[in-house]
Amino acid sequence: MTRRSLPLVAVLVVALGGGCSRGGDDRPEAAPPSTAVSTAVAASPTTATPPASPAAPKSPVAPPVPPAGDAPAVQEPTERRPSSAPPVVLPRRPAGAPGARQVVDAFRAAGLKVGNPRDRSVDCGPDGLGLGCSELIATDGVTVYVFPDPTSAGEIAEIWAGQSYRRGAVVLNYLEARTPATDRSRYEKVLTTLT
Numbered sequence: 325m326t327r328r329s330l331p332l333v334a335v336l337v338v339a340l341g342g343g344c345s346r347g348g349d350d351r352p353e354a355a356p357p358s359t360a361v362s363t364a365v366a367a368s369p370t371t372a373t374p375p376a377s378p379a380a381p382k383s384p385v386a387p388p389v390p391p392a393g394d395a396p397a398v399q400e401p402t403e404r405r406p407s408s409a410p411p412v413v414l415p416r417r418p419a420g421a422p423g424a425r426q427v428v429d430a431f432r433a434a435g436l437k438v439g440n441p442r443d444r445s446v447d448c449g450p451d452g453l454g455l456g457c458s459e460l461i462a463t464d465g466v467t468v469y470v471f472p473d474p475t476s477a478g479e480i481a482e483i484w485a486g487q488s489y490r491r492g493a494v495v496l497n498y499l500e501a502r503t504p505a506t507d508r509s510r511y512e513k514v515l516t517t518l519t
Contacts, residue, residue, distance in 0.1 A: 415459040415472035424459035437465035467497040
C-alpha cells in the first residue's frame with residue numbers, strides 16, 4: 325500500500341467496523357457509512373480533486389428539440405389581414421344600356437329634379453341590398469338602377485310594382501324619393517329616349 329491510500333483505508337475500516345459493533349441494534353447511532361466515507365474522502369488532503377481550471381472547455385449546448393405533431397419548428401409571423409374589406413366587384417351593365425350617371429345627366433338636362441346625387445353602387449353587392457345590379461345612383465327625385473340584363477331588371481320592377489318603371493336593363497325607383505305621379509311620366513319619357 326502506498327502512503328496516500330492508507331488514510332482512506334483507515335476511514336473505510338472505521339466506518340465498516342462501527343456498523344458491526346452495534347450488536348444487532350437496527351437504529352443507526354451515527355451518520356450512515358456512505359456519508360462518513362464521502363466526508364472522509366473529501367476531507368483527506370491527499371485525495372482531494374484539483375480545482376477546475378478556468379480555461380476548461382464547456383460542454384456543447386444541445387440543439388432545440390423540434391415541436392411534436394404538425395406544429396412548425398420556427399414560429400412564423402402572423403399574417404395580418406387588411407382592415408378594410410376588398411372592393412365589391414359588381415356585374416357589368418349590358419352593352420348598349422345607358423349608365424346610371426348618364427341617365428341622371430339626361431334628367432338634369434331635361435330640367436327634372438335630380439339634386440343630391442349619391443353613387444350607391446356598392447349597395448348592389450352582397451354586403452348591401454344584394455340586388456345584383458351593376459350601378460345605382462340615388463337622387464332627391466328618383467333612384468336609378470342599371471342591371472346586368474333586362475330579365476333581372478324585370479324581376480325587380482315586378483317586386484316594386486307601382487313604385488318603379490323599367491326600360492331594358494334600367495329601373496327607375498320612386499320609393500325613396502316619393503316622386504309625385506305627375507313627374508314620373510316625365511322621367512320615364514326621358515329614359516325612353518336613351519334606350
